[in-house]
Amino acid sequence: MDKVWKQYEKLEKIGQGSYGKVYKGRDKETNEIVALKKVLLQRPDQGFPSTSIREISILKEMEHANIVRLQDVVYTEGKSLYLVFEYLDLDLMKYIETRPEFSTDPRLVKTFLHQILRGVVYCHSHRILHRDLKPQNLLINRSTNTVKLADFGLARAFNIPVWTVTPKTMTPWYRAPELLLGSQQYSTPVDVWSVGCIFAEMVNRKPLFPGMSEIDIIFKVFRCRNCSKQGSKYIFFSNHF
Incomplete structure (x- = not known):
């Protein structure tokens, strides 16, 4: 089982774009509802997409009531990158x-x-x-x-x-x-x-x-x-x- 699913339970798919897919999920430890943004890695040997690296580095430094909160970053055994955000409707x-x-x-x-x-x-x-x-x-x-x-x-x-x-x-x-x-x-x-x-x-x-x-x-x-x-x-x- 991928590491992300050991900690988070996938509930339903809520979006999709050129970047990948977004799922509604639940943190198994805290029962908190989260958004799981799966980043598609077309060629894992070339590393992570620059847009994802940029997004992670920027959001890690930002904390504001009107900016979405990045809670976790998980790299799974299936060569997928998940960004875990607070869930909004x-x-x-x-x-x-x-x-x-x-x-x-x-x-x-x-x-x-x-x-x-x-x-x-x-x-x-x-x-x-x-x-x-x-x-x-x-x-x-x-x-x-x-x-x-x-x-x-x-x-x-x-x-x-x-x-x-x-x-x-x-x-x-x-x-x-x-x-x-x-x-x-x-x-x-x-x-x-x-x-x-x-x-x-x-x-x-x-x-x-x-x-x-x-x-x-x-x-x-x-x-x-x-x-x-x-x-x-x-x-x-x-x-x-």
């Missing part, structure tokens, strides 16, 4: 889809936005760029309405001045214009742009810039800016916000 995208009344509750939207910004400020104050902020990477505890930043696979430490880095980071819909235009020098504003896009999505219940390509997204950004200058209804903020 669902992500922001699913929350918006299942709670249509959410967007009409200004107090709750502001509470969520405040928590997201607190998590981002903590990251930036510790010289960490998340670089992949989107509703799917924001996890929610429904009982307490707590929001936590998750999935730090693309996160990266930065210095001042910022050195040359790749612009191919965030999901395109939430990517800042300078990244869409190919800039290789950027800093904390790219995360702030993503937060703005998420705020608009919480209010509208749909993405702000759902382009088919990078150039299409750029056109949508400039179209939105031009319309907002002219006082168009395209402005996404409701009056009560």
